[in-house]
Amino acid sequence: MAQRRWHSDRQLTAINRTGLSAPARQAMIDMRIAPGTSVLDYGCGRGGDVRVLEGLDLNVSGWDPVYFPEGRLEPADIVLLTYVLNVIEDPAERQRTLKHAWDLTRTALVVSARLRWERNQIKGVEHSDGILTSRNTFQYLFAAGELRDYVQDITSVRCLSAAPGIVYAFKSEDARLGYMARRVAPGSEWLASQDAASAITAVVDYLERRGRIPSLDEMPGAMAGLLGHLRTSELHRLVHQAASPAKVEAGAKRTTLDTLLVLAVELFHGRGPSSSLPLAVQLDVRAFFSSYAEACQRADRLLLKLRDDSYVRRAMTGSAVGKFTPTALYVHRRALHRMPVVLRLYEHCASIAAGRPAAWTIAKLRHQGRGVSWLDYPDFDTDPHPRLLSSYIVDLGTLKSSFLSYADSTNRPLLHRKHEFLALEDPDASKYRRLTDSEVKAGLYEQPHLIGTEDGWQEALNRCGRVLRGHRLLHIEQQKRQESL
Structure with missing residues (x-):
């Protein structure tokens, strides 16, 4: 008689959620998921993400073989495969599940899984290529880089790691490059426009930030309508008259560097033709480089410098x-x-x-x-x-x-000289610098090798007779007098 194949109790790994899971929340931010975007939660468990997304008026559906077998397994713009692969004990089924989720994806697949550093949180024994728990559940723990490679192998597209244990696979290069460009050089919001005058102000702001005037295709539809009566030459004249030349020059320099950064990161991950870039990046290349080839050559040199x-x-x-x-x-x-x-x-x-x-x-x-x-x-x-x-x-x-x-550590590492990590113009830098100056003057930094942890720092405070109240350093006697008032 053939031996019955063992199956884990996968349904026991599903947890009740009151808010969005980390992968769904990340996708909401990165994918700019909005009403009109369809979402499928493949393997939705008890349906926590589905309920929250429904509350945001999104077109969302969920399917789970145990909790929601009646759910619709239909194509969607965004497909979530949230902590599903790691509970499947059969490697072949793991691959089939990922492939099926990919086949249902129109725009982007979001894959998340538990990672190897979580091993000490799971009580169980080694079984096959994973861990068998006392509850008869299974966990396959991925390495962070391994998860991206695994999704790439099954989908045959270049994937991006959005966060540890979260990987994005895009159906089109346009979608992938658009996401990557936003991630490398996030754009600013357009100023609100109610009439032609405020629309021109918004274009001036764009010019000062980016170093070039936007095309009509880049503008929000309503703004383009407000400016549609102006000839291109007239719009350029009005905008350049109102803009600060110094800000425009600084914006051009910043955008040139951002464009090199986008192209260099893209080479790190494989680069396509100019036409595959987001429109804004294409226009940046035309404005600030002699050609796409020249921009790519400079980006390549930049990437090579990382080895030096x-x-x-x-x-x-x-x-x-x-x-x-x-x-x-x-x-x-x-x-x-x-x-x-x-x-x-x-x-x-x-x-x-x-x-x-x-x-x-x-x-x-x-x-x-x-x-x-x-x-x-x-x-x-x-x-x-x-x-x-x-x-x-x-x-x-x-x-x-x-x-x-370090959450359970009783003697955690801590920071000194906070202002040194910030830009000079950061609004908090001067306050932090004043604290550092007072601590140096009090002799707290005379033994720097001893003050890097909570215990060592407290010993230094005790030795110098000092106490901290917010970002103020006080003598212990001064503190006692204040408390007695």
């Missing part, structure tokens, strides 16, 4: 933002766009290879070897010496990633 240790180190030491150490440059996310373009490319290559985490505060770029860490200090703005909650690390040499959590 001395060039990368010089870029870090010459950066207007960030804290330079013997091993790396540390930059706050608010200042990241102020780094030299080669360092921005460095960070973007790592994010595309293995995903940038949703929560992070400071990016660490190594100049000894190639690797990027995204460090999460959730209380950076409120805590004078914020504690490290987690770090996500990508090695660009091996494309391997790792995750470290």
